[in-house]
Amino acid sequence: MxxxxxxxxxxxxxxxxxxxxxxxxxxxxxxxxxxxxxxxxxxxxxxxxxxxxxxxxxxxxxxxxxxxxxxxxxxxxxxxxDLADHGGASYRTLRMGGFATSIGPLLAPTAQELREASPSTRTTVADIDTRHCYEHLLAGKLDIAVLTPLPGSPTMDDPRFDQQPLMDDYVDLVVPEGHPLAGRERVELCETADDDWISPHHDQSRLIEALCTAAGFAPRMVHHADEWSAVLSLISHGLGVCLVPRLVPLTTHPRLRRLCVGGDPPPFRRVLTCVRRGSESRLTISDGLRSLRARAALSPWT
CATH class of the missing domain: 1.10.10.10 (Winged helix-like DNA-binding domain superfamily/Winged helix DNA-binding domain)
Structure with missing residues (x-):
């Protein structure tokens, strides 16, 4: 055997x-x-x-x-x-993880909801980027991952994973107060061809470069920051502009303006849930997925 x-x-x-x-x-x-x-x-x-x-x-x-x-x-x-559903276990663990900006609006409230609904279920949350999410799922360190697919990520029919669309996180242009475009509600990306840009972490930077290239120009990346809070701080000081997902809040930076970008559809990043294939029927995992879907459906960010 x-x-x-x-x-x-x-x-x-x-x-x-x-x-x-x-x-x-x-x-x-x-x-x-x-x-x-x-x-x-x-x-x-x-x-x-x-x-x-x-x-x-x-x-x-x-x-x-x-x-x-x-x-x-x-x-x-x-x-x-099946064993978990019929074995009468009184204590269960659900391990969730995802990219940093998914924690505040999605993972943390879901963990709270599950804890209140079933105090015997211990739910943990971890900040893990997409590449490591797949690795952690395969190694049994995560049960549910919230991620954005990247070039080279497992395909949707990969036999190891069950991946399902959760939400589309639209990407807006964020500019400082006083920028020539700041009074607009909607802009075309080509209008920023002469601006300095803030380069965020690698994966988002590649998305920005692809979108700007499709709009007919190469963005002039002058500054770089990995954390969104640092990117927003650089923008608020007038050092450049950036495309920022709606899951990233601007509440701590009142001098910033978020502008919708033209397109049909407007640019967005697809957010998925991912679990080990076959595990989606386990009660704690199915409850977690159901809660995440309900929260995403009511999301004001999409």
């Missing part, structure tokens, strides 16, 4: 690419990971991986086993859901 824990190690190793990274993701030592992978090879009677420079890649046999491992994992998640 193949140990499901060994199959999980194979799945994480395929995602991480190295023994060291797999060990970090699973909170194991590299020697323990290597031992588990060797044991799995012995149990199936085939070589499952081979060196690829400094990384490891699956052999043909490894890819075949990985396909079945994904199917078995989804079925095991469904079995865990």
């Amino acid at each position: 193949i140990n499901l824990r060994l199959l999980q190690t194979l799945r994480v190793m395929n995602a991480q690419g190295t023994v060291a990274a797999t060990a970090r993701a699973l909170n194991l030592s590299p020697s323990a990971v290597s031992q588990q992978l060797r044991q799995l090879s012995r149990e199936v009677g085939a070589e499952l991986w081979e060196p690829d420079g400094r990384r490891i890649r699956l052999t043909t046999a490894g890819c075949v086993l990985l396909h079945h491992a994904d199917l078995l994992s989804a079925q095991w998640e469904r079995a865990r859901a």
Whole structure:
């Protein structure tokens, strides 16, 4: 009989690419990971991986086993859901995570609602960027992730995950008070071609560059800040403009003006919920997803 824990190690190793990274993701030592992978090879009677420079890649046999491992994992998640619903457990844990600006309007209120509805359920929230969300879900460190897909993210039909649209977070142009466009309600992006820009964190910066390129110009990125609070501070001091998602509040910066950007539809980033495939039927997870959807449906930001 193949140990499901060994199959999980194979799945994480395929995602991480190295023994060291797999060990970090699973909170194991590299020697323990290597031992588990060797044991799995012995149990199936085939070589499952081979060196690829400094990384490891699956052999043909490894890819075949990985396909079945994904199917078995989804079925095991469904079995865990059935057991949880019928086993009468009095204490449950739900681990949620997502990008920073999803916590205030979505994850934190959802955690509070679930705690009040079921005091026996312990709900935790973590600030985790999209790339690490997928890794944490696969390693069993998260149950629900709220994320925005990026280039190279798992596709919607990836057998490891169940990803569902949650909301569209529209992106507005934010300018300082006194800017020539500040009195407008709606602008075209090409009108900012001569402005200095604030470059936010890498993923959002790539979105800005793509949108500006489509509008016919390359944005002149003069300043950079990773945190939205720092980006807004730079804008409020007249140092540039930036495209800012509506989930980012401007309440602490009264000298800023948020302007809708023209387009049909206007620019937005898609926000998804993501869970391990098969786990969506577990009671605590389905309650969390239901609460997030209800909150997003009533959202004033979309």
